[in-house]
Amino acid sequence: xxxxxxxxxxxxxxxxxxxxxxxxxxxxxxxxxxxxxxxxxxxxxxxxxxxxxxxxxxxxxxxxxxxxxxxxxxxxxxxxxxxxxxxxxxxxxxxxxxxxxxxxxxxxxxxxxxxxxxxxxxxxxxxxxxxxxxxxxxxxxxxxxxxxxxxxxxxxxxxxxxxxxxxxxxxxxxxxxxxxxxxxxxxxxxxxxxxxxxxxxxxxxxxxxxxxxxxxxxxxxxxxxxxxxxxxxxxxxxxxxxxxxxxxxxxxxxxxxxxxxxxxxxxxxxxxxxxxxxxxxxxxxxx
Ligand code: FAD
Numbered sequence: 001x002x003x004x005x006x007x008x009x010x011x012x013x014x015x016x017x018x019x020x021x022x023x024x025x026x027x028x029x030x031x032x033x034x035x036x037x038x039x040x041x042x043x044x045x046x047x048x049x050x051x052x053x054x055x056x057x058x059x060x061x062x063x064x065x066x067x068x069x070x071x072x073x074x075x076x077x078x079x080x081x082x083x084x085x086x087x088x089x090x091x092x093x094x095x096x097x098x099x100x101x102x103x104x105x106x107x108x109x110x111x112x113x114x115x116x117x118x119x120x121x122x123x124x125x126x127x128x129x130x131x132x133x134x135x136x137x138x139x140x141x142x143x144x145x146x147x148x149x150x151x152x153x154x155x156x157x158x159x160x161x162x163x164x165x166x167x168x169x170x171x172x173x174x175x176x177x178x179x180x181x182x183x184x185x186x187x188x189x190x191x192x193x194x195x196x197x198x199x200x201x202x203x204x205x206x207x208x209x210x211x212x213x214x215x216x217x218x219x220x221x222x223x224x225x226x227x228x229x230x231x232x233x234x235x236x237x238x239x240x241x242x243x244x245x246x247x248x249x250x251x252x253x254x255x256x257x258x259x260x261x262x263x264x265x266x267x268x269x270x271x272x273x274x275x276x277x278x279x280x281x282x283x284x285x286x287x
Contacts (some may be wrong), residue, residue, distance in 0.1 A: 001073045002135040003102045004167040006042050007195045012260030013285055014075070014197070015039070015272050018047040019058035024267070029062050035269035037071040039276040043102065045075035045170075045262070050082060050108045056091050064098035074100050075137065078129075079108030080119035085128065088119075092132065104137040104170065105129055110147075123160040130165035138166040140196065142174045142183035146217035151183070155190050162192050169194055170262050173201040173212065175245075176221050177252050197260035198253055202246030202271050204239045243271065247278040254284035 006012055015036045020026045036044055046063045048056065059076055066074040076095050080088060095103070105125040108114070119125050122138055129136045138161040144151040161169070169192075174180055180198055187196060203209040206228050213220050227245055231237035246263075253261055261279065265272040279285040 003043060003073065003075060003137065004135050006073070007168055007259065010042075011258065011284065012042045012195075012197060012262075013276075013279060014041045014043045014045060014260065014262045015265045016045045016047060016262065017062065017265065017267050019049075019062040021049060021058065026058070026061060029058075029267075030065055032267050032269055033062065033066050034069075036265065036272045037066075037069070039272055041072055041272075042260075043073040043075045045077060045104060048077040048079050048106070048108075050079040050111075050114065060091060060094045060098070060100075063095060063100045067099045073102060075102040075104055076100050077104045077106060078125070079106045080122070080125040081108040081110065081116055082114035083117070083119065085118045088125070088128065092129065092134070096132075096134075102135045102137070103129055104139070105166070106139055121157070121160070123157075123164040123166075126161055126166050127164040135167050136165065137168045137170055139172065140169040140183075140187075141172045141217075142179045143172075143218060145172075151186070155183075155186055155192070158187070159190055159192055162194055166194055168197060168259075170197045171199045172216050173199050173218055173264055175218060175224055175249070177249055177256070179219075180253075180258075181256065195259035197262045198258050199262045199264055200246055200249055200253070200275070201264035201266070202275060203242035204266070204268065204271065205235060205242075206238060208266075209242070243274045246275065250275060250278045250284075251282040254279060254282040 020029045044066050046059050048059045063074040063076040107122040126136050140158055144154045148154040227241040231241040263275040280287050
């Protein structure tokens with residue numbers, strides 16, 4: 001199903017998985033997707049690793065499995081920095097041949113040797129994919145993208161995604177809902193009208209939250225630090241602290257009329273289930 005149609009009828013609920021890489025086999029990734037499907041998400045998104053052999057193939061393969069299993073919809077991520085139109089066409093042809101019609105169009109992070117060729121910004125990829133008739137999402141950043149000097153400029157650039165025809169936006173993870181509400185308000189003032197889906201990551205360890213925050217520029221509020229300090233060195237206590245914190249964020253978002261909630265479930269079905277339970281308890285999802 002097309003995600004723009006889903007979003008016209010309801011507030012969405014979705015998960016993310018990353019496809020096979022390193023020690024993670026295709027079978028294991030399929031197993032994770034199967035477990036997550038039991039929570040009946042509106043879609044599962046499959047991340048994309050730019051560069052390196054076999055990565056795009058893995059995204060296509062897992063997105064295909066999700067789509068063809070027929071239990072939910074697949075959203076395939078696709079980055080464009082360093083890719084030509086022919087590269088993009090080759091991946092999109094494969095996705096379309098398996099019935100995948102939803103793509104999250106991203107620029108991708110800058111890296112040595114990954115120079116822009118046919119696409120400079122995500123908005124270029126969005127416009128290109130829209131010409132092909134696909135349902136296209138884009139990324140947005142409640143605290144501003146790391147490279148951008150101000151949130152104001154970042155939102156001006158975000159408007160270019162809407163002008164290019166983006167159907168919906170998914171936020172980078174954030175740990176303070178106030179940052180999201182402020183961002184949503186600024187987007188409204190900038191006449192950004194497409195649905196904005198909140199990305200929430202239940203953190204599972206101190207190392208993980210530090211790595212994620214550094215990579216994407218999200219701030220870690222004192223409330224999170226205090227919980228982690230109280231959890232001490234126990235991995236289980238850190239995991240519980242992360243799930244409890246995310247649950248409070250999710251309950252608050254559920255009360256505040258958001259367009260959708262996307263859980264960065266980090267290939268952990270138990271985290272996906274915990275988020276699902278919170279949202280059922282909050283009345284956002286049906287049991
Ligand atoms: P853009 O929209 O191109 O923005 C990048 C920067 O350029 C911003 O600072 C923006 O303000 C600026 N900019 C945009 N347009 C213009 C313009 N016309 N002129 C001047 N400046 C401009 N990465 C992966 O590698 N794989 C993934 O699967 C993946 N999934 C993601 C999912 C989500 C929901 C999010 C939020 C991010 C994801 N990323 C992923 C990370 C993403 O690739 C990086 O954040 C990347 O640095 C920026 O991507 P973008 O699509 O937002 O780029």
